[in-house]
Amino acid sequence: MKMMxxxxxxxxVQLSISCDHLIDKDVGSKSDPLCVLLQDxxxxxxxxxxxxERVRNCSSPEFSKTLQLEYHFETVQKLRFGIYDIDNxxxxxxxxxxLGGAECSLGQIVSSQVLTLPLMLKPGKPAGQxxxxxxxxxxxxxxxxxxxVEARNLDKKDFLGKSDPxxxxxxQRDGKWHLVxxxxxxxxxxxxxxxxxSVPVQHFCGGDPSTPIEVxxxxxxxxxxxDLIGTFHTSLAQLQAVPAEFECIHPEKQQKKKSYKNSGTIxxxxxxxxxxYSFLDYVxxxxxxxxxxxxxxxxxxxxxxxxxxxxxxxPTGVNEYLMALWSVGSVVQDYDSDKLFPAFGFGAQVPPxxxxxxxxxxxxxxxxxxxxxxxxxxxxxxxxxxxxRLYGPTNFAPIINHVARFxxxxxxxxxxxxxxxxxxxxxGAVTDVEATREAVVxxxxxxxxxxxxxxxxxxxEAMEQLDADGGPLHTRSGQAAARDIVQFVPYxxxxxxPREALAQTVLAEVPTQLVSYFRAQGWAPLKPLPPSAKGPxxxxxx
Numbered sequence: 001m002k003m004m005x006x007x008x009x010x011x012x013v014q015l016s017i018s019c020d021h022l023i024d025k026d027v028g029s030k031s032d033p034l035c036v037l038l039q040d041x042x043x044x045x046x047x048x049x050x051x052x053e054r055v056r057n058c059s060s061p062e063f064s065k066t067l068q069l070e071y072h073f074e075t076v077q078k079l080r081f082g083i084y085d086i087d088n089x090x091x092x093x094x095x096x097x098x099l100g101g102a103e104c105s106l107g108q109i110v111s112s113q114v115l116t117l118p119l120m121l122k123p124g125k126p127a128g129q130x131x132x133x134x135x136x137x138x139x140x141x142x143x144x145x146x147x148x149v150e151a152r153n154l155d156k157k158d159f160l161g162k163s164d165p166x167x168x169x170x171x172q173r174d175g176k177w178h179l180v181x182x183x184x185x186x187x188x189x190x191x192x193x194x195x196x197x198s199v200p201v202q203h204f205c206g207g208d209p210s211t212p213i214e215v216x217x218x219x220x221x222x223x224x225x226x227d228l229i230g231t232f233h234t235s236l237a238q239l240q241a242v243p244a245e246f247e248c249i250h251p252e253k254q255q256k257k258k259s260y261k262n263s264g265t266i267x268x269x270x271x272x273x274x275x276x277y278s279f280l281d282y283v284x285x286x287x288x289x290x291x292x293x294x295x296x297x298x299x300x301x302x303x304x305x306x307x308x309x310x311x312x313x314x315p316t317g318v319n320e321y322l323m324a325l326w327s328v329g330s331v332v333q334d335y336d337s338d339k340l341f342p343a344f345g346f347g348a349q350v351p352p353x354x355x356x357x358x359x360x361x362x363x364x365x366x367x368x369x370x371x372x373x374x375x376x377x378x379x380x381x382x383x384x385x386x387x388x389r390l391y392g393p394t395n396f397a398p399i400i401n402h403v404a405r406f407x408x409x410x411x412x413x414x415x416x417x418x419x420x421x422x423x424x425x426x427x428g429a430v431t432d433v434e435a436t437r438e439a440v441v442x443x444x445x446x447x448x449x450x451x452x453x454x455x456x457x458x459x460x461e462a463m464e465q466l467d468a469d470g471g472p473l474h475t476r477s478g479q480a481a482a483r484d485i486v487q488f489v490p491y492x493x494x495x496x497x498p499r500e501a502l503a504q505t506v507l508a509e510v511p512t513q514l515v516s517y518f519r520a521q522g523w524a525p526l527k528p529l530p531p532s533a534k535g536p537x538x539x540x541x542x
Contacts, residue, residue: 011070011071011072011138011140011278011279011280012068012069012070012071012138012139012140013068013069013070013071013106013110013136013137013138013139013280014066014067014068014136014137014138014139015037015066015067015068015069015109015134015135015136016063016066016134016135016136016137017035017052017063017066017067017081017132017133017134018060018061018062018063018132018133019033019035019060019061019083019119019130019131019132019133020059020060020129020130020131020133021059021060021128021129021130021131022058022059022060022061022083022099022100022119022127022128022130023059023099023100023127023128023130024059025085025097025099026057026085026087029057030057030058030059031057031058031059031085031097031099032054032055032056032057032058032085032086032087033054033055033058033061033083033084033085033086033099034051034052034053034054034055034083034084034086035051035052035063035067035081035082035083035132036048036050036051036081036082036083036084036093037049037050037051037067037069037079037080037081038079038080038081038082039069039077039078039079039080040077040078040079040080042498046080049067049069050067050068050069051067052064052065052067053065054086068139069106071106071110071138071280072504073107073279073331073507073508073510073511074331074503074504074505074506074507074508074510075331075500075503075504076105076107076330076331076334076500076503077105077106077107078103078104078105079103079104079105079106079109080101080102080103081101081102081103081132081134082098082100082101083098083099083100083101083119083127083130083132084096084097084098084099085097085098085099098121099119099127099130100119100120100121100126100127100128100130100132101119101120101121102117102118102119102120102132104117104134105334106136107331107334107335108334109134109135109136110136110280110283110284111283111284111288111334111335111337112337113135113136113284113286114133114134114135115133115134115135116131116132116133116134117131117132117133117134118130118131119131119132136280136284137284138278138280138281138284140278141200141201141202141207142275142276142277142278142281143200143201143202143207143273143274143275143276144198144199144200144201144273144274144275144276145198145199145200145201145204145205145236145239145271145272145273146196146197146198146270146271146272146273146274147196147197147198147199147239147268147270147271148193148194148195148196148197148268148269148270148271149167149183149193149194149266149267149268149269150191150192150193150194150266150267150269151165151190151191151192151217151248151264151265151266151267152191152264152265152267153190153191153264153265154190154191154192154217154229154230154248154263154264155190155229155230155250155263155264156190157219157227157229161188162188162189162190163188163189163190163219163229164185164186164187164188164189164219164220164221165185165186165189165190165192165217165218165219165220165229166182166183166184166185166186166194166217166218166220166226167181167182167183167194167215167216167217167266168181168182168183168215168216168218169181169182169199169204169213169214169215170213170214170215170216171203171204171205171206171211171212171213172211172212172213172214173206173211177214180199180203180204181197181199181204183195183197185220190264193269196270198274198276200276201236201273204236205235205236209235209236209237209240210235210236210237211235211236212233212234212235213233213234213235213236213239214231214232214233215231215232215233215234215246215266216228216230216231217229217230217231217248217263217264217266228250229248229250229263229264230247230248230249230250230262230263230264231248231249231250231251232246232247232248232249232266234246236271236273239268239271240271240272240273242268242269242270242271243267243268243269244267244268244271245265245266245267245268246265246266246267246268247261247262247264247265247266248262248263248264248265248266249262249263250263275524276519277515277518277519277524277525278515279511279512279514279515281525282416282419282514282515282518282525283335284525285416285525285526285527286417286525286526287416287417287418287419287514287525288335288336288337288417288418288419289332289335289336289419289420289421289510289514290336290406290418290419290420290421291329291332291333291336291341291421291423292341292342292343292344292399292402292403292420292421292422292423293325293329293341293342293343293344293362293377293422293423293425294343294344294345294346294359294396294399294422294423294424294425295321295343295344295345295346295362295381295425296321296345296346296347296394296424296425296426296427296428296455297311297345297346297347297348297388297390297391298346298347298348298390298391298392298393298394298427298428299347299390299391299392300392300394300427300428300458301390301427301456302390303390304385304386304390310427310455310456311385311390313382313385317382320455320456320491320495321381321425321455322378322381323491323499324425324453324455324491324502325374325377325378325381325423325425326374326378326499327494327499327500327501327502327503328423328451328453328502328503328506328507329341329374329377329423330374330503331500331503331507332421332507333373333374339372339373340370340371340372341370341371341373341374341376341377342361342369342370342371343361343362343363343369343371343376343377343380343381344359344360344361344362344369344399344402345357345360345362345384345388346358346359346360346394346395346396346398346399347390347391347392347393347394347395348360348388348389348390348391349388349389349391350364350387350388350389351364351387351388354389356391356392358395358397358398358399359398359399359402360388362377362380362381362383362384363380363383363384364384364387392431393431393432394426394428394429394430394431394432395430395431395432395435395436396424396426396430396432396435396436396439396452397432397435397436397438397439399422399424400422400436400439400440400443400450401439401442403420403422403443403448404439404442404443404446404448406420407420407443407446407447407448408446410447411446411447411521414521414523415523415526416518416521416523416524416525416526417526418447419447419448419449419514419517420446420447420448420449421448421449421450421451421510422448422449422450422451423451423453424450424451424452424453425453425455426452426453426454426455427454427455427456427458428454428456428458428460429458429459429460429461429462429463430462430463430466433462434475434476436466437466437473437474437475437476438475440466440473440481440485440486441473441474441475441479441480441481441482443485444473444481444482444483444484444485445482446517447514447517447518448485449485449486449487449509449510449513449514450466450485450486450487451486451487451488451506451507451510452466452467452486452487452488452489453488453489453490453491453502453506454488454489454490454491454492455491456491456492457492460488460490463488464488466486466488467484467486467487467488472484473486482520483513483516483517483520484509484513485513487506487509487510489502489505489506
């Protein structure tokens with residue numbers, strides 16, 4: 001039997017909004033502003049997600065009503081804020097004065113902690129000195145209850161043996177008992193100690209320590225006809241009074257036998273409530289995601305001047321390499337404050353001596369391989385293409401080790417302030433398989449993830465082995481990866497899909513990988529900066 005898997009919860013984010021120096025549209029008084037939030041839903045369409053209350057006669061309002069929306073790291077969630085002067089009671093905004101608007105992504109807001117933008121009446125035309133300030137807060141109970149439980153003198157249930165006990169915890173809700181945790185089975189043991197376990201507090205008791213909890217201890221039978229050993233009722237508040245002991249009572253035996261005492265004792269050795277930090281806790285605590293790109297320049301790509309080449313730039317100036325780069329990079333760039341990204345090529349002969357290099361700077365400046373934004377990487381790639389000779393082999397280890405050196409330096413700081421994501425774009429199977437395995441296993445102990453996108457129609461079976469979804473990656477000597485840090489996808493799977501589909505797939509695991517690393521180190525996020533204090537008190541709100 002396995003422990004229950006908890007359902008994945010959607011992360012909700014709450015936005016707090018304020019404005020300063022709004023233009024006045026009302027004659028003889030200040031404006032009565034309201035903020036509307038819209039989200040880009042594709043195809044040039046925007047959907048309204050909500051609106052704040054109206055604040056009367058105020059040019060620097062702080063809206064009390066917050067706006068909520070779902071957060072997804074792996075997509076660019078474009079938002080538009082519109083400020084309107086409301087002078088009537090109709091919900092339509094067409095007859096209300098527009099005081100200015102601003103656009104950004106949700107990623108920019110959560111990574112900035114507090115984001116202030118100038119308000120614009122239209123592109124290129126500022127709304128006076130008006131600004132909008134947005135801060136985000138995750139709506140989530142991050143607490144988990146961690147327990148360690150043992151039993152003494154349980155009843156013997158098996159005819160030729162002892163008992164095979166396991167525990168089940170039920171929470172009372174709506175007059176019914178709902179299973180929240182099931183332990184492993186301990187074979188042939190009347191005095192078992194179960195493995196330590198953790199359950200989200202919200203799932204365990206709905207966040208209320210007084211919620212009734214029923215604990216059942218049963219004897220496991222392979223045909224599913226488990227025999228009840230005994231049960232007891234408690235609450236999280238009582239469980240926390242450790243060491244706590246509870247008599248395990250079998251109701252039928254208790255009714256039939258006057259001399260019946262119990263069917264064993266359940267002892268709670270550990271019961272503590274802890275904070276389990278989320279991806280947004282780390283991002284809002286100032287953690288920067290450092291993005292590095294490695295591009296395959298091996299001969300198997302074909303002559304870049306030929307339309308059959310994977311490096312051929314079509315009349316529109318794009319190819320699969322650039323489309324994959326834009327898809328992933330457009331999401332990750334919002335989490336890096338300086339927007340300077342190291343970009344490398346591998347597998348080419350490079351000037352001036354035409355030696356094969358497996359980590360040459362795309363801008364040919366090894367001392368400063370940083371490109372300004374994703375567009376900077378694209379420009380460097382286009383300029384490098386005619387200056388190198390495609391060659392080989394396909395070696396990943398040098399670039400992985402290059403990024404790992406920076407990740408190691410960050411890890412030595414002992415703070416959850418930097419995480420590294422390496423995007424490798426390649427057209428074929430890796431040549432230095434063992435060296436790459438070694439590099440990945442070493443990197444699994446560092447704050448970094450590796451994303452590999454296979455371009456073209458080659459057989460990428462060897463790549464799938466690096467994406468250790470079937471179990472931990474091992475080196476030849478038997479050393480296992482501390483965690484799964486590689487995600488591989490072939491680009492051809494997304495050729496006919498929307499551009500954002502690739503990013504959604506390859507980036508979906510990054511938040512979990514980041515949290516698992518910092519959690520394993522025991523590093524808590526830094527506290528988010530408080531929103532800047534507002535000015536004088538405002539007029540009563542409508």
